[in-house]
Amino acid sequence: QVRLQQWGAGLLKPSETLSLTCAVYGGSFSGYYWSWIRQPPGKEPEWIGESNHSGGTNYNPSFKSRAALSVDASKNQFSLKLTSMTAADTGVYYCGRYTGYTYGYFDSWGQGTLVTVSS
Amino acid sequence: DIQMTQSPSSLSASVGDRVTITCRASQSISSYLNWYQQKPGRAPRLLIYAASSLQSGVPSRFSGSGSGTYFTLTISSLQPEDFATYYCHQSSSTPDTFGQGTKLEIK
Numbered sequence: 388q389v390r391l392q393q394w395g396a397g398l399l400k401p402s403e404t405l406s407l408t409c410a411v412y413g414g415s416f417s418g419y420y421w422s423w424i425r426q427p428p429g430k431e432p433e434w435i436g437e438s439n440h441s442g443g444t445n446y447n448p449s450f451k452s453r454a455a456l457s458v459d460a461s462k463n464q465f466s467l468k469l470t471s472m473t474a475a476d477t478g479v480y481y482c483g484r485y486t487g488y489t490y491g492y493f494d495s496w497g498q499g500t501l502v503t504v505s506s
Numbered sequence: 507d508i509q510m511t512q513s514p515s516s517l518s519a520s521v522g523d524r525v526t527i528t529c530r531a532s533q534s535i536s537s538y539l540n541w542y543q544q545k546p547g548r549a550p551r552l553l554i555y556a557a558s559s560l561q562s563g564v565p566s567r568f569s570g571s572g573s574g575t576y577f578t579l580t581i582s583s584l585q586p587e588d589f590a591t592y593y594c595h596q597s598s599s600t601p602d603t604f605g606q607g608t609k610l611e612i613k
Contacts (some may be wrong), residue, residue, distance in 0.1 A: 431593055431604040447601040471531065481549055490556035491597035492540040494550035 389414030393497035399504050405469040406455045408489050409482030410462070416440050420467040420485040421458065422493065427478040437485055438465055438487075472504045508532050508596050513604035518613040523584045527608045529594035530575045538598035541570055541579045544607075545590045553592075554579065584610075 395407035409421070420437040427433070436446040438456040450469070458465040468486055469476065483496040509532035519525050521612050529539065537557040542550035552561045554570035557577060566581040581588055594605040 419559050429594040431606050432595075433604070434602040445600060449601070483549075487525075487555065487597075490538055491558075491602070492552055492595070493542075493550070494555075496522075499549055501579065 389455040389484060389495045391482050391484065391495055393480075395480075395500055395502075397501050397503060399472050401473055401504060402505055403504075405467070405472050405476070405480070405502060407480055407500055408464055408466045408480070411466045411484070412463070414429075414484075414495075416460055416463045419489075420445075422483045422485045422488050423454075423467045423480065424483055424493070425478045425480045426475075426499075429476075432481070434467070434477055435467065437502065456460075460466065472502075474504050477502060477504050507601055508535060508599055508603055510594055510596055510603050510605040512592075512594055512608050514608060515559065515606065516609040516611065518541060518611050519584055520613045521584050521586055523585060525581050527579045527610075529572075529605050531546045531575045531577075531596055531598075535596045535598035537573050539570075539572065539577045540595045540597065541568075542593045543588075543590045544593065547593070548559055550593060585598055586612075 390412045393409040417440040422437040423435040424432045438444045438462050444456045453470045455468045474497040475498050479499045481499050482491040486494045511530045541554040541558045544550040558570045569580050591607045591609045
């Protein structure tokens with residue numbers, strides 16, 4: 388059964404860059420889209436973007452100018468960088484596996500990283 | 507972006523009750539609709555995908571229906587572990603979007 392484990396700094400100052408990495412254990416790395424989703428406090432999840440095993444990416448236009456996704460298929464890992472962080476970016480950030488060639492859905496999630504942006 | 511609107515935003519119910527949560531899309535999304543359960547401090551858990559398909563390992567008391575713009579999630583007989591927040595999610599068009607959530611509380 389696939390397991391996602393994520394890590395990265397959780398406390399940032401305004402204007403700094405968020406850097407998170409997610410490792411995939413126990414499952415295939417190819418054939419899926421590997422996603423980042425964030426959830427502001429008390430609000431619904433928000434999709435940031437996704438990458439496949441060969442580095443192809445799709446972004447939410449709301450984040451496209453600030454987000455950069457990358458993959459290291461040799462390590463079964465994928466990463467998110469989000470620049471120019473502000474207090475509005477505070478929340479829990481999740482990595483997730485996006486499954487389904489016809490109907491897409493997130494069937495596996497990392498444990499989440501609480502990211503706080505504060506001076 | 508496609509807007510997803512859930513109702514109610516919160517719901518009080520008792521163990522054994524049958525409850526239904528609705529989700530409406532701002533435009534037709536066919537059956538590209540998923541449901542998740544989230545407990546405090548935990549990641550969301552997939553319950554239903556493609557509007558009505560039960561994810562492996564999810565109890566059969568959970569069911570989903572609908573297509574187009576109107577969808578429902580039904581829990582046939584509430585169990586204590588079902589008290590959580592539920593989200594719908596559309597994967598019809600990029601960007602994927604989620605409903606604002608329905609918090610299911612114990613009466």
